[in-house]
Amino acid sequence: MKEHELRKRIKREKIQEQMPESTRKRMDDLLDGLPEETKRSKIHRIWKNAVVFVAVLSLSTVTVFAGAKLITLGTGKLDTKHGSRQYQRSVKLNEIQKNNAKAGISRTDQGITLRIDNVGLDEGNLLLYYTVSLNKTTTAEKLEKVKKDSLQERWNLNSIWLGPQISIDGKANDEVNETGVTEAYRINNHKIKGVYRFNLTGKLKKKVKLDIKTNYLWDTKGDWSMQLAVDRSKVAKKTKVIIRSKKSIVDRVIISPLGNTLRSNDKKHDLVIRDNKGRYLYYEEKTNSEKSKDIYQFFKHTHTRSLEIIPVKKQSVVTKNGKVQKAVLNLKKNEIVKVSDHTKLKVADVKKQKHNLRIYFKVLDYDGAILTDGLEGRFIVDNKGRSLIKDGGSIDTWTDYEKEQLVLEFYNAFKGVDYTKAAKINFLKQKAVLNEKQKQKIEIK
Structure with a gap:
């Protein structure tokens, strides 16, 4: 990072005022061992402060992500003035209200603005609440008028933001990106809101870097890529990840307030999920590419304590005397x-x-x-x-x-x-x- 960029960052984040007293003391101790700065170089002092600050943070196992806005899960409030339509098809409102952070970052290109409003993240799920709007300078076409709540309207809106690529801590995972599903709704003919849901694969650090890469938006090529640093400390213990052996028909099960998922190792058979009360649990199945694992996003009951995962041998239509029943x-x-x-x-x-x-x-x-x-x-x-x-x-x-x-x-x-x-x-x-x-x-x- 260049020195002028570093100075801006230190000033913006007010590091000196915000750091804990224990961190400040360790920083001062390390500073005492450095050479005395010259009168003409205040920049050197800023640089030393930054170097020592990063060193102290590394000793304190705190992660810093250059250029990425830091957000803390468990502190956000969702916009509900347009009703709960953007939540009902993705997650329970009371759960995402407790497990999200306000992002408030945006990027504009080609006269189109993509804004990430809120983020929900745990070991099994990533939820991005977003707004897409057209500016006066864009050449993109405004939304046509169609019948409210029609499937045609739903498909049109859901195709506005297609195929964002997600990376976590610098790693992109096809098994995550293939699961991306969006549900959007219209504000007016030049603005939509919606939610993107991705199914994640398991363990996450308490602090992660989230990259959202978008090169195509509202039928237009451009660059709407953004970064966030996400602090999960307040919600990290709410999710349970159960990993099985590679020989098992089940790769892993993730129990989470934002949605329960099962990843299957069995590409040849569909699976049924039965709980300890003998109930066959409802699920949505996402069948991915041959190399990726099939995902079952399922509901469980309050008193569900164990699951039985059962392969389906055969599924067929019932006939009698050659007549379909x-x-x-x-x-x-x-x-x-x-x-x-x-x-x-x-x-x-x-x-x-x-x-x-x-x-x-x-x-x-x-x-x-x-x-x-x-x-x-x-x-x-x-x-x-x-x-x-x-x-x-x-x-x-x-x-x-x-x-x-x-x-x-x-x-x-x-x-x-x-x-x-x-x-x-x-x-x-x-x-x-x-x-x-x-x-x-x-x-x-």
Whole structure:
């Protein structure tokens, strides 16, 4: 670091005023052993102070990151004036409120500003709360008007910030970067807010350097790279990391307030997660490249003390006399449907609009059954059994982490579609055969 840059940093951070008394004394002791400075060189004094300060910090096992803003987890407040939409699909609001830090850093290029508002970080999760906005000088196109809450709107917004590359302590990990998923929402036609979630792989130091590299934003090439130094001291003991042997079907399990994850060594089989009460836990599976481990992000119950991880031998659609069987769900609150051997869903809420149907489920059991495919031609029907499925529609599932619910969503802008008439869902009835002999038990409490 050049001397003028060092002087600015010392002045900005007010090192002399902020250092602990014990650190100041050790620094003074070391300074006494240095040659007397000349009258004409105040710079040398600043330089010596900085050198000694770094030496003392290294003795105190404190990490300093040049040029990176220092933030402390457990001290931040999240912006909730736009509601909880930016949180519900990623993490429980009360947990991220206790485990985040305000970042407040931004970078502008090509007339586009990327701002990192808040950061949540533990051994299993990285959450980046962000704002992207267009300035008057940009050539990027403003957002088009589309129907509120439509899947088209969601896809458009989620594609504005794609593929940031994350490095922690100078190391980029494909197994982390492949897991990046964002959920964004519109403020106006030139500004969005959102959250990016990455699944991490385990152990972290109490103080880490976080690099966020972005070369493409709002359909525009540029450089929006930023750095942060993150102090995790206040929240470091809240996460439990359980690492298994390479021969195990489970690589590791991370139990965290920001989200529980399981990394699998078994690329050939899907896995089922059963707890000590015999409940098959709901999870979201992220299947990565062949070289990366599959990730299961799962919910556990308050009294879950151990997990049994079981490979799925075979999963298939149930047929009888050559006819595909169905699992029928009445679209009413508290209705229950058993889609497969270990998948049972209870309707928590149903929201119907003409072109959009959204069903919220409390997942009683889950074995990975496919929920986005139903009886051909009669997936959604009205009260007379007539199909409401038309060409050009889309089906999606997502997780509401705030409510711990699975959401099944249908969208179709076709003129003849009217989902307000939806009365039943005809799921494909499925069968899952588990390999109980290969199950592995993991104690988490």
